[in-house]
Amino acid sequence: MDRHIHRRKKTAVVAQFGGPTSVINRTLFGVAYELRKKDFEVWGPIRGIDGIMNNDFLILSEFSDLKFNNIRRKPGSYLGTSKFNVNDDSAGEIADKLKAYGVNKFFMIGGDSTATIANRIKKATSKINHDIDIIHLPKTIDNDLVVTDHCPGYGSAALTVGKIAFGLDQENRSQGGIHIQVIMGRDSGFLAAASALLRTDGGPHLIYLPERSFELEFFLRDVEDVLSRTSNPSRAYIVVSEGIRKYFEEDGELKYKLIADIASEELNEKVENEENLGGISLSVGSSVMARYLSNKLQSAFPQERVRADVLGYVARSFPDVSVVDAFEAELVGRDGVKYSEMGSGSVIINRTGHLHTYSVNTEFVTLETVAGLTRSMPMNFIGSYGKDISEDFLDYAGPLIGPVPGFDTDHLLPLGWEHRFDYI
Amino acid sequence: MDRHIHRRKKTAVVAQFGGPTSVINRTLFGVAYELRKKDFEVWGPIRGIDGIMNNDFLILSEFSDLKFNNIRRKPGSYLGTSKFNVNDDSAGEIADKLKAYGVNKFFMIGGDSTATIANRIKKATSKINHDIDIIHLPKTIDNDLVVTDHCPGYGSAALTVGKIAFGLDQENRSQGGIHIQVIMGRDSGFLAAASALLRTDGGPHLIYLPERSFELEFFLRDVEDVLSRTSNPSRAYIVVSEGIRKYFEEDGELKYKLIADIASEELNEKVENEENLGGISLSVGSSVMARYLSNKLQSAFPQERVRADVLGYVARSFPDVSVVDAFEAELVGRDGVKYSEMGSGSVIINRTGHLHTYSVNTEFVTLETVAGLTRSMPMNFIGSYGKDISEDFLDYAGPLIGPVPGFDTDHLLPLGWEHRFDYI
Numbered sequence: 001m002d003r004h005i006h007r008r009k010k011t012a013v014v015a016q017f018g019g020p021t022s023v024i025n026r027t028l029f030g031v032a033y034e035l036r037k038k039d040f041e042v043w044g045p046i047r048g049i050d051g052i053m054n055n056d057f058l059i060l061s062e063f064s065d066l067k068f069n070n071i072r073r074k075p076g077s078y079l080g081t082s083k084f085n086v087n088d089d090s091a092g093e094i095a096d097k098l099k100a101y102g103v104n105k106f107f108m109i110g111g112d113s114t115a116t117i118a119n120r121i122k123k124a125t126s127k128i129n130h131d132i133d134i135i136h137l138p139k140t141i142d143n144d145l146v147v148t149d150h151c152p153g154y155g156s157a158a159l160t161v162g163k164i165a166f167g168l169d170q171e172n173r174s175q176g177g178i179h180i181q182v183i184m185g186r187d188s189g190f191l192a193a194a195s196a197l198l199r200t201d202g203g204p205h206l207i208y209l210p211e212r213s214f215e216l217e218f219f220l221r222d223v224e225d226v227l228s229r230t231s232n233p234s235r236a237y238i239v240v241s242e243g244i245r246k247y248f249e250e251d252g253e254l255k256y257k258l259i260a261d262i263a264s265e266e267l268n269e270k271v272e273n274e275e276n277l278g279g280i281s282l283s284v285g286s287s288v289m290a291r292y293l294s295n296k297l298q299s300a301f302p303q304e305r306v307r308a309d310v311l312g313y314v315a316r317s318f319p320d321v322s323v324v325d326a327f328e329a330e331l332v333g334r335d336g337v338k339y340s341e342m343g344s345g346s347v348i349i350n351r352t353g354h355l356h357t358y359s360v361n362t363e364f365v366t367l368e369t370v371a372g373l374t375r376s377m378p379m380n381f382i383g384s385y386g387k388d389i390s391e392d393f394l395d396y397a398g399p400l401i402g403p404v405p406g407f408d409t410d411h412l413l414p415l416g417w418e419h420r421f422d423y424i
Numbered sequence: 425m426d427r428h429i430h431r432r433k434k435t436a437v438v439a440q441f442g443g444p445t446s447v448i449n450r451t452l453f454g455v456a457y458e459l460r461k462k463d464f465e466v467w468g469p470i471r472g473i474d475g476i477m478n479n480d481f482l483i484l485s486e487f488s489d490l491k492f493n494n495i496r497r498k499p500g501s502y503l504g505t506s507k508f509n510v511n512d513d514s515a516g517e518i519a520d521k522l523k524a525y526g527v528n529k530f531f532m533i534g535g536d537s538t539a540t541i542a543n544r545i546k547k548a549t550s551k552i553n554h555d556i557d558i559i560h561l562p563k564t565i566d567n568d569l570v571v572t573d574h575c576p577g578y579g580s581a582a583l584t585v586g587k588i589a590f591g592l593d594q595e596n597r598s599q600g601g602i603h604i605q606v607i608m609g610r611d612s613g614f615l616a617a618a619s620a621l622l623r624t625d626g627g628p629h630l631i632y633l634p635e636r637s638f639e640l641e642f643f644l645r646d647v648e649d650v651l652s653r654t655s656n657p658s659r660a661y662i663v664v665s666e667g668i669r670k671y672f673e674e675d676g677e678l679k680y681k682l683i684a685d686i687a688s689e690e691l692n693e694k695v696e697n698e699e700n701l702g703g704i705s706l707s708v709g710s711s712v713m714a715r716y717l718s719n720k721l722q723s724a725f726p727q728e729r730v731r732a733d734v735l736g737y738v739a740r741s742f743p744d745v746s747v748v749d750a751f752e753a754e755l756v757g758r759d760g761v762k763y764s765e766m767g768s769g770s771v772i773i774n775r776t777g778h779l780h781t782y783s784v785n786t787e788f789v790t791l792e793t794v795a796g797l798t799r800s801m802p803m804n805f806i807g808s809y810g811k812d813i814s815e816d817f818l819d820y821a822g823p824l825i826g827p828v829p830g831f832d833t834d835h836l837l838p839l840g841w842e843h844r845f846d847y848i
Contacts, residue, residue: 020598022591046656056656073830074624076594080657167446167741170500174444176471179737198743200498232470232480233504287711312733313603317591319622319830320744406497406743 009041010104014060015048016077016139017110017117021153022160022321023329024109024139028079029072030333031107031137032060038337040105049084049117052097072330075317086117088124095124098132105133105340107333111140111151115346115371122344122367135336136346136367139329141316143190144374147365148348152332153316155325155400158194160318162401164311165195169203169237176233177305178223178297182286184315185210185241189377190397191315192241193389197397198407202230203237210243211376212386214259219293220300222387227301234304240293242286242310260285263292286310324358324402332362339364346370358399433465434528438484439472440501440563441534441541445577446584446745447753448533448563452503453496454757455531455561456484462761464529473508473541476521496754499741510541512548519548522556529557529764531757535564535575539770539795546768546791559760560770560791563753565740567614568798571789572772576756577740579749579824582618584742586825588735589619593627593661600657601729602647602721606710608739609634609665613801614821615739616665617813621821622831626654627661634667635800636810638683643717644724646811651725658728664717666710666734684709687716710734748782748826756786763788770794782823 014031016024032042042061045051058079063071071078086094098106098121108118115136122134138145143154161183172179181204185191189209196207205226208214226236245256267288290308298306332347339347345364353359381393438455440448456466466485469475482503487495495502510518522530522545532542539560546558562569567578585607596603605628609615613633620631629650632638650660669680691712714732722730756771763771769788777783805817 016598020595074594075591077598080598080600082600082657163743164738167499167743168737170498171444171737171741174440174501174504176504176506233506287715291711307736309736309738310733311738312731313592313595314588314733314735314738317595319587319591 009039011043011102012040012105012107013043013045013052013057013098013101013103014107015045015051015109016079016081017048017108017114018081018139019141019316020075020077020081021139021141021316021329022075022156022318023153023326025071025074025076025078026326026329027109027137027139027152027333028060029068030330031109031337032063032068032333034334034337035105036061043101043103044079047080047082049086049090049094050082051079052094053084055097055101073319075319075321086120088120091117091120091124092127094121095128095130098125099128099130103132105135107135107137107336107340109137109139109333111138111142112145112370112372112374114139115145115367118344118346119367119371133340134344134367135340136370137332137336138347138349138370141191142185142188142374144188144376145348145370146373146375147369149351149360150349150396150400152325152329152349154190155322155328155402156318157191157315158197158397159322159325159401159404160315160320161191161194161311162197163404164315165204165237165239166198166200166407169199169201172203172235172237173201175305176235177307178227178236178238178301180238180240180290180293180297180306180308182240182242182290182308182310184311184313186243187374187376188243189241189382192239193377193381193393194397194401195239196389197394197401198404203235204239205230205236206238206387207383207389208238208240208244208387209377209382210241210245211382213247213256214240214244215246216296218387220296222385223297223301227304240289242289244289258285259292260289263289267292322400322402324400328360331360335362355395355399433463435467435526436464436529436531437467437469437476437481437522437525437527438531439469439475439533440503440505441472441532441538442505442563443565443740444499444501444505445563445565445740445753446499446580446742447577447750449495449498449500449502450750450753451533451561451563451576451757452484453492454754455533455761456487456492456757458758458761459529460485467525467527468503471504471506473510473514473518474506475503476518477508479521479525497743499743499745510544512544515541515544515548516551518545519552519554522549523552523554527556529559531559531561531760531764533561533563533757535562535566536569536794536796536798538563539569539791542768542770543791543795557764558768558791559764560794561756561760562771562773562794565615566609566612566798568612568800569772569794570797570799571793573775573784574773574820574824576749576753576773578614579746579752579826580742581615581739582621582821583746583749583825583828584739584744585615585618585735586621587828588739589628589661589663590622590624590831593623593625596627596659596661597625599729600659601731602651602660602662602725604662604664604714604717604721604730604732606664606666606714606732606734608735608737610667611798611800612667613665613806616663617801617805617817618821618825619663620813621818621825622828627659628663629654629660630662630811631807631813632662632664632668632811633801633806634665634669635806637671637680638664638668639670640720642809642811644720646809647721647725651728664713666713668713682709683716684713687713691716746824746826748824752784755784759786779819779823
């Protein structure tokens with residue numbers, strides 16, 4: 001009885017998963033804002049599944065507008081995230097909790113593995129006959145979800161990578177020598193590719209992506225070529241994705257070995273497994289790889305000053321965001337609430353206009369459509385010989401970073417967008 | 425005779441030295457703009473002293489306004505820099521060249537060692553009776569020149585460090601664990617200290633500077649304390665200057681050993697000397713130190729996720745600058761031309777108003793005043809126990825980063841400044 005007095009309202013949970021982005025709190029805001037209009041009580045679990053299991057929630061629907069506006073503008077996941085591994089057993093436990101709390105809607109902001117978890121939990125709730133809509137809202141700086149044109153979080157990270165690469169190219173132009181920058185992106189090169197978005201004076205001269213085989217011999221020849229084409233000073237500014245790898249055929253199958261792994265073997269450094277969800281720790285691997293590549297270059301070009309840096313988390317947490325990305329991150333949150341009337345699923349972004357007429361709409365697909373699947377950079381986004389990006393990539397990614405003051409990026413925020421956000 | 429037909433105008437050389445900053449081209453612009461008004465021919469040597477010795481100049485006074493406006497807004501040294509070591513012999517050769525070219529004024533944009541070189545060249549020109557004014561214009565992201573209130577280049581680098589630290593603190597807040605960031609600054613902690621300028625949610629929790637002895641035992645205790653004060657997740661975001669060191673007394677003298685050196689000994693890694701002007705290569709040293717500190721922390725706190733990153737050159741080449749810093753960088757260039765009527769010397773910045781009434785003027789001092797001298801952070805800028813900065817530092821550095829959209833930094837560009845720049 002008591003319980004019904006306190007719980008007149010319908011209840012929704014909105015949670016954040018995986019690595020943060022600079023705009024993930026915009027999606028959180030979009031969901032909470034729309035749900036509040038529908039008179040939902042909105043709960044935000046602290047650290048994702050942990051918060052649900054431990055009954056540790058913030059009541060987001062009680063936050064003041066001022067407070068929410070501050071949260072919305074911060075990078076990082078306001079609610080926190082954790083590495084809770086959800087198998088069929090734990091999905092059952094989560095379903096039990098959601099039923100016990102009387103949750104009617106569950107919004108999960110995350111990448112492809114979050115969609116997999118969403119799918120598992122949805123099946124578990126069906127098993128116990130709990131009626132709940134589970135909505136996956138896309139988020140990843142890697143931009144590697146399938147079906148969607150692009151992912152919220154990518155545009156802002158791409159903008160920061162573009163600005164940093166522009167600056168470091170000017171730095172390299174001043175000082176000469178070889179500068180290598182390692183940029184995040186485990187299996188797709190979208191973020192490393194963004195280093196070309198504000199390219200002005202030639203650099204990055206070379207961009208290596210996980211989508212093409214990295215051959216040390218060709219790499220050294222490419223660098224030699226750049227050094228010979230530049231003068232006074234001779235220089236090369238090079239971007240490599242952390243996930244670059246060497247492909248080979250074995251037993252008729254295409255396999256690969258990460259350059260980070262080759263580097264750690266050669267430098268005899270143990271690269272520990274930091275991530276629960278498989279793979280080596282690329283945070284450590286990147287710095288070993290940076291040293292490995294820098295050693296190889298120093299041997300090949302002893303007269304050049306060689307420097308290698310790892311960018312780390314800077315691009316995914318920088319506070320200055322792409323306006324386009326920020327708006328879209330809110331859009332998927334808001335539209336996700338509308339779509340939830342139709343049941344469970346995932347929100348994707350369609351591009352409906354290109355370049356100067358850039359525009360998008362959203363669509364609702366089944367969880368199975370996106371769960372556990374990732375995509376790489378398409379062929380036509382990669383330049384010939386796999387050591388640069390293509391014009392097609394610039395046309396694709398240019399509008400996502402929005403207008404950049406001081407640069408000739410004349411793709412502006414599409415007219416009329418302000419009408420989609422009634423609180424502006 | 426031919427020569428006089430081509431050389432009706434007085435000639436000035438303006439050159440860039442040392443590591444670049446995001447606003448060093450603004451000083452170049454300020455000098456060229458004022459000199460052009462005085463009908464000087466303005467030469468820019470490619471790569472500093474190299475360009476002078478090899479007769480390799482750009483004629484800056486012939487650049488279009490549009491071209492110069494583009495250059496002015498770029499980070500990095502447009503003319504390039506090199507590591508030419510100027511002793512008394514080479515100063516004589518440079519003086520000979522300047523006399524042969526008929527150069528009347530020589531503007532040198534750089535740090536304290538540039539002022540030393542300026543002084544040497546001035547003496548050498550006197551010896552051969554060549555009448556020339558040599559003007560040192562301050563530039564350094566380290567902010568370590570003496571007498572001047574602060575140095576052009578610092579404000580913009582500090583702004584970028586502040587934004588990055590804000591973002592990485594939100595990242596650490598989302599994920600938990602220990603994150604260490606190594607930030608440039610060989611002998612002074614000004615740049616590492618800037619990580620606190622936009623501090624919002626507690627981090628950086630600890631900031632270590634070269635001005636205080638770094639004791640591993642106290643460091644681990646400090647981190648333990650932060651971890652115990654944070655919860656769900658427990659976390660610590662830590663900034664260390666690349667130049668942190670352990671001080672000790674030997675033979676009655678205060679000496680020190682860099683933590684980067686201690687790290688490279690313990691990890692048995694050779695840290696090669698990359699810089700001509702002394703010291704170990706901190707670019708390599710920083711990454712060795714990052715691994716060393718991260719290993720120590722992982723042993724002390726095995727349950728925590730530990731990550732260490734080196735920021736590298738990002739902060740000194742980022743294209744988004746502090747408006748205050750950008751204006752001041754132009755100001756020292758422009759005022760330098762005016763002061764050059766008085767002879768040789770160095771331009772310094774005086775602070776004439778504080779906080780909300782922040783204002784500056786410039787002053788002309790002798791080359792000897794600044795040559796070869798550096799300063800550390802003053803005592804009152806460092807927090808108690810040397811593991812943080814003080815309120816006094818925030819009052820000092822806050823106005824230098826200018827207004828930051830989205831943050832409560834209400835120190836605006838001082839009123840009336842636009843009148844000092846007649847091209848606005």
